Amino acid sequence: MPIYEYECNKCGLVFEARQKFSDAPLQECKECGGGVKKLISSTAFTLKGGGWYEQGYSSAAPSTCSKAKAGECSKVG
Ligand SMILES: [Zn+2]
Structure with a gap:
């Protein structure tokens, strides 16, 4: 779930604010109730505690490959 940054006007x-893509953007400051604007932040899409993606390919086969041959799994991705 992406994290959006807002600045109060x-x-x-x-x-x-951690929101789903489908959630409407916030309209009010959580502190004073004033209007807010959404900030574009490059950190919003950073996977915190990441590394699982790369590690998954290098060390452990995905669960969907558990029944397949090792050679078959290596072709995935
Ligand atoms: Zn405010």
Whole structure:
């Protein structure tokens, strides 16, 4: 779930909100209720605690490959 950053137009507070893609953007500052604007942050899509993706390919086969031959699994991805 991506994390969005918002900045309050009233008090200047910058805060993060974890939302689904389908969620509507926040309209109010959580502190003062003022209007907020969404900030574009490059960190929003960073996978925290990551590394699982690369490690999954290098060390362990995905669960969907558990019944397949090792040679077959290596072709996946
Ligand atoms: Zn505010």
